[in-house]
Every structure is written in C-alpha cells, then in structure tokens.
Amino acid sequence: MAGGPEGVPTVVTAESRRIARVLLDSPLPQLDRLFDYALPPELGDVSTGVRVRVPLRTAGRVIDGYVVELDTEDDADRPLSEVDSVVSPVSVLPDRLYRLARRAADRAAGSASDVLRLVIPKRQVRVEKAWTADAAVPEQSESAVAAAADLLASYDGLDEVLEDGGRAAVEAIPVFHDGEPGWAALLAASAVRVLASGRSSILIVPDHRDLDRLLAALEEAAPAESVVRYDSRQTNPDRYRSFLRSLEEAPCIVVGNRSAVYAPVQAGLVAIWDDGDPLLGEPLAPYINARDAALLRQEQESSALLFVGHTRTTDVERLVAHGWLQDVRAVRRVLPRVILSTPQEMDAPTAQRMPSSAFLSARNAAAEGPVLVQVSRPGFSPSLVCAECRAPARCAHCGGPLGAKHRGAVPVCAWCGRGARAWACPSCSSTQLRLASSGSERTADELGKAFPGIRVIVADGAHPVERVADRPALIVATRGAEPLADGGYRAVVLLDGPRMLQAPDLRIGEACLRWWSNAAALAAPGAPIHLVGVDGAIARALATWSHSGYARSELAERAPLHMPPAARVALVEGSAAAVGRALVALEELALPADAVLGPVPIESDDYPPRVRALVRFEYGAGARVAATLRASVVAEAVSNRRGRGKSTRSALTVRLDILDPEL
Template sequence: MSAESRRIARVLLDSPLPQLDRLFDYAVPAELGEVPPGVRVRVPLRTAGRVVDGYVVEVGVEDDADRPLSEVESVVSDVSVLPERLHLLARRVADRAAGSASDVLRLVIPKRQVRVEKAWSGESPEVVLDEESRARARSAIEQYDGLDAVIDGGGRAAVEAIPQMRDGVEGWARMLAAAAARMLAAGRSTILVVPDHRDLDRLLSELGALVPDHAIVRQDSRQTNPERYRGFLRTLESTPCIVVGNRSAVYAPVTAGLVAVWDDGDPLLSEPLAPYVHARDAALLRQELEESALLFVGHTRTTEVERLVAHGWLHDVRAARRVLPRVVLSTPQEMEQPTPQRLPSSAFLSARDAAAEGPVLVQVSRPGFAPSLVCAECRAPARCRHCGGPLGARHRGAVPVCGWCGRGASAWECPVCSSTKVRLASSGSERTADELGRAFPGVRVIVADGAHPIDRVDAKPALVVATRGAEPLAVGGYRAVVLLDGPRMLQAPDLRIGESCLRWWSNAAALAAPGAPVHLVGVDGAVAKALATWNQAGYARSELANRAPLHMPPTARVALVEGTAAAVSRALADLADLGLPRDAVLGPVPVESDDVPPRVRALVRFEYGAGARVATALRAAVVAEAVRGRRGRARNTRSALSVRLDILDPEL
C-alpha cells in the first residue's frame, strides 16, 4: 500500500431507515489492525451525529486518500458473522421484496454473547455415520420415486409425504431426517424448515436416532439468547451440520447442500416482520444462488408449489407405493339430518367401535366451550357493548365474556330485539368434549388445544378432541379420525380457505392407523373429493385455473401499497411508467384508522417477469418518502409509505 493510499471498509448499517439500505465507505485507521469482511463494527453516522452498528461487507484499498471519509470507530468482534453468501442472500431477498437487507439480517444474526463467543472453538469434530444409520436413511428415501436423484443431483422437487405413522414416527419426519443424514454422510450441510415447535420436536427426535447430537443445530424462539448465538456460531463453521428450525432458519449461513421446507402452506412460515418474506420464497432464492437441492414436502400441495410444478421448475415426487388414508364422506341423508352430537350415524358407530380398541381423534375448528353466542330470539350475533367483540361462554351457564377485551356481559341486551337471553351458536373443543363424554359413557375424553397442549397419547381407548393443528400423536396411530365443523371452516372469508381446510384435514388423516377410517362430516364438493381421493395436487391445479382469469395470486404477484393519499399517489404514478396493464392497480381506498393524515391503500397486480422492475420502483418510492419526511416539519413515527409484496390473501 503506497503512502497516498488507504484502507477502506464498505459497511452495511444495521438501521431500519430505508434510505440507509446501501453500503457506506469508511476509512480504516491503522490502530484497528486487520479488519476482515463480515465482522461487526461501530461507525459514525454524520447525518444524525451518532454511532451505529454495522457489518463490514468488503475491505479494499483506494488511491484517492483526499476523499473525505469518516473512520471506523471500533471493531465489536473478530468473528465474521456475515459471510459473503449470507449477505448475497439477504440482498437478493430484500430486493425481491422491496425491503432492506438489514431487516433480513436482523432475523438471522442473534445479538452478540461475549461468553459464548470466547468459549467457541471455531471448529466442531467431523461427523461419521455408521452403516446402520446409512441403511435406515437409504431405506426411507427409496420409498419415493426419484427422490435420491433429486437429493444427490441438486434438483428441485415437490414431495408428497407418505401419510402413515410407523413406530411412532410420521412419514414426513422420517423422510426429511433420512435426506439430511444422506447429505451429511456426503459431507454437506442441510437446512430443514418447519412451521412450529411441535414439528420441530418430532423432527429432532427422528434426527437424534440417525446422526450425532453435535451435528444438529436447533433454531427456534424457545431458545435463550446464549443458545441461539451458540447455534449460530456453529453454522459459521466449515464442518457440515443439520440446521433444524422455524422460518428464519432458511437463512442459516451454512453452505447448504439441501434445503427442505415442510408444510409450506402453514401461515407460520410467512414472516410477520419486514420485509415479510415467506420461507418458501427465501428457499427458492437461496437455491438459485447456491444450486443446492430443494424440497417442498407436504401432505397437500399449495397453489404456489403447484404452479412451479406446472412450469417444470419443480419435479413431482411421490411414493413408489402410495399408501392412502381410508376417507369416508357423509351421505346426503346424513348431511340433512345431523345428530345432537354433530356426528352422523356412520361416524358415531365407527368412533364407538374404534374407541373400544384405542384412541379416536375428533378434530374441531375452535377451542373453548362456546366461542360465540347469538340472541336466543332473533339469532343476531351477541356483541360486546364496549368494543364490539364477539361474546362467548367459558362453560355451560357462565356469564358471557368478550373475546376481545375480556369484559363480562352479565346485563347484555340484544340491540335488535331487546332480548336478554343468549344461546350457544358454536361448539368449541371443551363443549364438544362435554357432549361426547355423555354420548360415550365410560370412555376417557382428552382435550388438546392451545390451552391444553398435548404432544402424544398412549394406545389406550380414548376420545381425543383437538383443534386443527393441535392434534397429538397416538401410539400406533388413531383407530378412527372424525373431522367435525367442516362447513363452518369453509365459510371463513379467505381466498385460500379451501386450501387451508384440505391441509388441516389431510394432516389429521395422516395420523390414523393403517386402514383406520377417516370421517369428513358434513362436507361435499371439490375439497371433499380431493381429500377422499387423496388428490391434493389436482385441487391446487383447479384453484390455479380459477384464479388465473382474475389475476389473483399466485398466478400473478400482488403488492400492497399503503400510506398517506399523497404518498400512495406518487408511488402509483411511478409505476405507470412501467407499462403495466390498465387493471393492474386496484384502489386506492381509505383505511379505517385514527391516523392523521388519513391513510389509504392500493393493490398492484403484476406478472412475475415484471417483478424486479416493480420492486425497484416501489422501493425507490419508499426511500423518497422517507427522505421527504425527514426534510419536512412533521416528524411522524409512522412512515408515509409502506410496501408489502406477495400478499397471500389480497383484500382491500
């Protein structure tokens, strides 16, 4: 380095301000020594007169020593927590979602834990799988046609999981654990993404039987900060490992040979924080960068995944020998004559016989006793007079309680007919358990919901009343499964309610013992047919065909633009130069809120090919409004313009 040159560091600031989402040049003083890329640093921010955290992305030398540059104030840690591959992924994800790279990294890189960092050796021992584990993994993978070729060749596939319990392990968990073990034996890392802690625990249990514990890195919100940081440091090592976690695990900074996402239709895989990127989309972007194998595994098929299959982007992988649940639909006569316990005769007799041998699963839509009440005279919904929330009953004869504010309504009066009496309008898990307990005397009844979490039940006779998604595993599988409240579930005002119901019912049906009946009560039509024939992919194709003429996702991408009327108008005007169709913009319409000035929102529909141009234009509009807001007199805490791409259920 010549006397006229100097070292510089290009730093990505850890800031939520959109106008700071770029690399800033800082001079590196000699007293700091070597500053490798990826380390945390503290740098001055001249415009705000303060010091902020950041990550060194690049280090170089420049000859123009006269250029005025601020200096790096300090190096926080010598550990390179931002490897180049992670920065590229964060940048790619942020650009696609019109967001900031620092927002993505905030989901990945935990806060520094000094003690954990000092105890970190930097390299874990090599992992060697014994022949028995290799054989078990090979056997599980061979149950699927062509899955081994996808895993070994870095392919992409949508995998229909085998809906069967064996030795207390679900088919999907066995297959994912086997794929990860196979990749680990080949000397490469794997990322397994699951929606919630129940799936995480089940997958970890199966992985523990195949690979050593030090090869598994768990990432979930239940961990303490030191545990999260210790696991993150493990993913920075060159020794391969298996990362298992929730949605943010998809960004783990390993050199991945395989990324797999289980049940991508679960809303828990959609990130609720900016830039609101679904784990499925992040996995797709990561696969393009790293050319790793990619698997989307589920009992059902989302329309997003089916669209990729139809375009040839994903292979359709199914079991070599399909084992399907025995689904029984209600007859037209049974649908017209429901019983007081909401069980038609065929389901009642089947559950009675099965309960004499082992556990029977009864799935319901909602927890509690009676989640909603109506007026006993005119059937108008009973609402809280304080906040307008729905009134419910915690048990028979209880004082109605608001589901929103929690206030009691002992002196409730119907605003329509002035009646003071209410009646139960729906049954929750506890009320269903109460009814079934009387209908099945002598059989123990178990409630499994959010308030009563249960992960596993034994093989003894029992009625297990569970809300959707809270069904415990049963030793040997359930001897019968009864799916209640189907018509009520399908009435939800949601574009994807058919997909969601099919996913809930399919996941519950997969918990049945081989040959056990699965009764879908009171439902007919396309969703019921798809479950009965176990043709979830066909249902997804029909949904795509229905949405295509309306340009609804995922046949088209949708962006939500919200802010002040002036800011939204300026953003939409910028989009007008991109050549989008005339009907691309829906709105703007007012947003019901107390904000001053009032806010509006609009939807923008566009083809996938225009995604980069639309995202760039919307991001530029957000930055422009942020800069305009700083220059103006008013300093509102809420941004004048916000953008969210890839809305799953667009609603103005």
C-alpha cells in the same frame, strides 16, 4: 497489507488508504446501501463479515454495521469517516449470507439489514470466547446411512434429486416410522444422505411441535454433534452458540423455524415441511415467506430443494406446472380410508352434529384405542346468538362477539373482555342467549356424556398435549393441535368442516384440505377417517388423496382474476398523497390497466388518513415493480425526515407477495 474483495492481499502505499464498505444495521430505508469508511491503521487487520461500530454523521451518533467489502483507494483526500471500532473478530456475515439477504430484500422491496436481523443473533461474549471453529467432521453410523437409503428408495427419483442438486415437490406418505410421522423420517433420511456426502442441510418446519418431532426422528439417524437447532425458544447464548456452529466448515444439519432458511452454512439441501402453513410467513418487514427465501437460496447455491407435504399448495403446484419443480411421489402410495358424510345427511330432521355412521365408528374404535375428533375452535362456546331472532350477540361497548367460557357462565366479549350481564338484543329486545357453536371444551363435554366410561382429552392452545398412549380415549383437538398417538388413532372424525370453509379467505380451501390431511395422516393403517358435512371438489380431493389436482383447479380459477399465486400482489399503504405518488411512479412500467385495485380508505384514527391499494403484476415484472416501490419508500422516508415532527409513522409502507389480498 489489507485483504481485497476476493481475500487477495492488497498493497497499501503512502498515497492510498484502506476502506471498508459497511452495511449499517438500521431500519431506515434510505440507509439500505453500502457506505465507505476509512480503516485507521490502529485497527490492524480487519476481515469481511465482522461487526463494527461506525459514526453516522447525519444522526450524530455511532451505530452498528457489518463489513461487506474491503478495498483500497488512491484518492486519500476524499473526506471519509473512520470506522470507530471492531466489535468482534468473528466474521458473522459470510459473503453468501449477505448476497442471499440482499437478493431476498430486493425481491420484497425491503432492507437487507431487516433480513439479517432475523438470523444473526446478538453477540454473546462468553459464548464467543469459548467457541473454536475447528469442529471435526461428524462420524455417521453405516446402519443409519443404509436405513436412510432404504427409506429414500421408496420415493421415485428422490435420491437423484438429492445427488444432483435438483428441485422437487414431494408427497409424504401418511404412515409412521418407529413411532414418528413419516414426513419427519423422510426429512431426517434426506439430511443423513446429504451429510454422508459431506454437505450441510437446512430443514424448515412451521412450529415447535413439528420441530420436536423432527429432532426426535434425527436422534437415532444422525450424530448428535451434527444437529444444529435454530429455535425461538432457545436462550440467547444457546442461539448464538448454534449460529457460530453453523459458521464452521464442518457439515451439519440445521433444524429450525422460518428464519433458519438463512443459516450461513454452505447448504447441500434445503427442505421445507408443510409450506402452506402461515407460520412460515415472516410477520416482520420485509415479510418474506420461507418458501420464497428457499427458492432464492437454491438458485444461488445450486443445492437440492424439497417441498414436502401431505398436500400441495397452489404456489408449489405452479412451479411444478412450469417444470421448475419435479413431482416426486412414493413408489407405493398409501391412501387413508376416508369416508364422507354429505351435507344432506346433516340437514335431516333427526341429524346430530356427528352423523350416525361417524358416531358408531368412533364408539367401536374407542373401545380399542384413541380416537381423534377435530373441531374448528377452542373454548366452550366461541360465539353466542339471540335465542329469538338468531342475531349474533355483540358487546355493547366495543361491538365484539360475545362468548361463553362454560355452560351458564356470564357472556364475555372476545375483544375487550367485559362481561355482559344485562345484555339485550338490539333487534328484538330479547334477553335470552343461545350457544351458536361448539368449541373444543363444549364438544368434549357433549362427547363425555355420549361415551360413558371413556376418557376425554382436550388438546388446543390452552391445553397443549404432545402425545397420547395407545389406550381407549377420545381426543378433542383444534386444527393443528392434534397430538401424536402411539400406534396411530383408531378412528378420526373431522367435524365443523362447513364452518371452516366459510372463513373469508382466498386460500381457505387449501387451508382446510391441509388441516384435514395432516389429521388424517395421524390415523393407524386402515383406520376410518370421517369428513362430516362437506362435499364437492375439496371432499373428493381428500377422499381420493389427489391434492395436486385440487391445487391445479384452484390455480385455473385464480388465473383470470390475477390473484396469487397466478400473479404477484403488492400492498401499498400510507397517506393518500404518498400512495398516489407511488402509483404514479408505477405507471412508467406500463402495467395492465387493471393492475391497480384501489386506493381505498382504511378505518383508523391516524392523521392524515391512510389509504391502501393493491398492485397485481406478472412474475417477469417483479424486479422492476419491487425496485420502483422501494424507490418510492425511500423517497417518502427522506421527505418525511425533512419534515420531522409532522408524523412519527412511515408515510408509505410496501409489502409484496400478499397471500390473501383483501381491500
């Protein structure tokens, strides 16, 4: 007897044989399909989803794979290779996970095995032997469930979304609950509500700081045995142990970073915090953003889906405008007290980096508790300029920007690390340098002199700080590195706004609004929040806390240009001949005449020279464009393999859904 595709026993006669359809764990695009292998009788019963070792005749070796389907066939004379061995009896690839990986890969013109490599850890034999799949259903505290219900009731219609498996964009209230951020308490309450109904939840956050805050919020709200942590900081055994727990039938709460969106639970809720954070975009092929994977998963499993944030990305606002997502807001909105310092104030002859209103506010607040000062860059002085002509100081060896680690230090190149002791300006021959901007350390040095007697704390990538006490202090933090303050900050000053907005990024307005809003949400109730040197629509959006309106205006501006997310964008890169063939194949889809931008050459030492092109297309054409580009990638890979030795690099690479297209 052998299990059929639906788990129904299938009779194997003398004229038939068992076969397994196997997905190979290989990065080669031409191998991204199911291969038939014969199952020899000595392997016994084999289940779908198990790891196996199978021969690959073209490569002359044995590789890993997963059994996706089991079947029998009458044509026993068809030549088939046999499965070499079963690595483990544990079914690590449930059907729902395979279907999700297949859909995500097809949408991104990638390989399913690349997606599965993100979620299925390497096997740990000791962990597997100690694991039993009979975990009991966790018991929840009635008081915790009641507290979660009370919190959810403060959002209009959120409980109905969780109950009915709906989709919503939720504006988080910028307040604290029991010392933890309001968004963390909201996600924890949503997961507790779903767990009480006997279903699992997946909670996705961008980085380890957010993960720790969410786990702290869940510590009192949910049973410890129900929380499953997916974290890149885990050891391999711990990661495999968490993965095995998520395979069990008992409901749980999966908490993790972007790859946790593929956790193999039967999800009743998928929630993502701060979906605009670039850390939610996978840097490895097929480069799928956790937001897109969550949308595919919700459509497949009919689970509830929440995008929670202080701000609203244009991607989510587009879905709200189309009615795909419900707009959920608090019954009673709590708006931060934002004070704007206009560019005109900063242009005055006597103006300092921090205007007088913000300075006085920070000085008064620092006498009572912590004050947050957000800056754009870490270090002492990230960049230097010529003291005479103000030309940017560049390294004579590699052309990289010169910076200073502290006052009076030898300038150092940010790219190659060489010192520039005998620097001379190529424009005016001056040998004098001037500090062009202030990093976190230089700002702390300046504020330490302006606020005598007040402790100054630097919080950035090199000096991580998780939490500060409720006592007088100045915390100078780079964007995204702001620590929590017990009781909230007494004042928040957002410096370097104009410099942040100058970044050559299509989404820099969205990013700045997200950085500023997340910092403002750390303030104590009623504390002043000063945005320095910024005016216009983005300043008004922060002051009035109308992020959805700003996202709508951004969408309206991008639509005529066919830029994301108004349209999807694919990046096609490779040799000129390969890119040309891929673009010719796309012509059969009858895309608009202006759909293709490029190709243009890429500055590199590769031979043959590589070029890059962008393809813009509507969402309705996504499946056809992805399939056509994937076929081109496979064709070039096969052709490149036949001409082995000419080049070790892929002749053609494709990446869909570029968030910031740039040629």
